[in-house]
Amino acid sequence: MKRLPYRKADSLLIPQVEHHGLSGSHRTLPLGPKEQGRHVNEPPSISMPVPMDPQQQAVLEALNKLPAPHEHPTTPEMLRANNVARIVPSIEELKSIEDTTIVGPNGDVGVRIYTPQTAQDSALPVLVYFHGGCWFLNSLDTHDCFMRRLANVGSIIVVAVDYRLAPENKFPAGLEDCYAATKWVVQHASEFGGSSRQVCVGGDSCGGNLAAAVCLLAKERGQPAIAVQMLLYPMTAHYLTKLPSTTGVPSLEAYATGYNYDATTNSMGWDLLGAASPPYGTPENPDFHAAILQAPDLSGLPPAVVVLGQCDIVRDEGKAYADRMVVAGNDVVCLEYPASTHGFMALAVKADQLLNLDVEIGNRAIRETMALVNERFGQAHK
Secondary structure: OOOOOOOOOOOOOOOOOOEEEEOOOOEOOOOOOOOOEEEEEOOOOOOOOOOEEEEHHHHHHHHHOOOOOOOOOOOOOHHHHHHHHHOOOEEEOEEEEEEEEEEEOOOOEEEEEEOOOOOOOEEEEEEEOOOOOOOOOOOOOHHHHHHHHHHHHHOOOOEEOOOOOOOOOOOHHHHHHOOOOOHHHHHHHHHHOEEEEEEEEEEOHHHHHHHHHHHHHHHHHOOOOOEEEEEEEEOOOOOOOOOOOOOOHHHHHHHOOOOOOHHHHHHHHHHHHOOOOOOOOOOOOOOOOOOOOOOOOOOOOEEEEEEEEEOOOHHHHHHHHHHHHHOOOOOOEEEEEEEOOOHHHHHHHHHHHHOOOOHHHHHHHHHHHHHHHHHOOOOOOO
């Protein structure tokens, strides 16, 4: 794999930088003070939307053919029912999977602990994972097969968190559940074979947003100690936020429909969350613990691994957040995968089990991401 220095996205939200090293289809730019030598594999810069990877397209078509109660879902309830109907059964073996509850800020919070097959007597790093779903969709079960794969590939204990969903539980309910679960993991890791000194928070989509926001809260509140943050195609900006694009066409425009996650669901999630409504904020000024791109201070955060897809509506806001973390002096690795849609890593796992198909880009992203997370822990896990 050809790897290039981290590329800073152009953004009006951060100081402008000078472009250097234009070479073929790849462009490299200067790195942040702690980021010398870190890399990103990026697709060519483009001026128009690009087609999705055919393998990823095949998985989406197969999933959409699975029976579901609503042909054209338009409400949260319909979308939830369809997601439940289309759960891909998990078949990957682990050493153990345990469902339990922890004491949360407003009652018990469910967690599912995945211990990889490679677990021995020594303490393993722990990934506290928050599932995606635009704050109102999905569950531990919708992400079960993906959690199993992350645990085994990363030789890491995964603690998946069943946080409260909007709109029944408005902001910041879900975020506070995630924060409480992270504190619990740090305090109790040794009880399930984990290392309290090697805790990563991570998630996909809104789960990536929650992981980043937990890091902000941990800095503000002085605890818990988080070693790494893993942000998979994170939502970072309210849908009305205007972001300049690095590829000629803003990703929210270019990939608004037909690419797995659409602009209608994106705006629905923000509206249902409530972080851009009184008393927490407005669409122009939402609470920055949800609209994390607007956080006033991103200094002093844990090392970050950020993963983006080229064909994803949240690509530009993910780049902009990685940018701001670099400018604030943080250690950041950002990887962008070509022709890849929102959720492409989980799609690869579903393809294995649904179609017996090896989705090369998604599976490579899983391996590379978990290797980088483990590298950040300072250990080599195979």
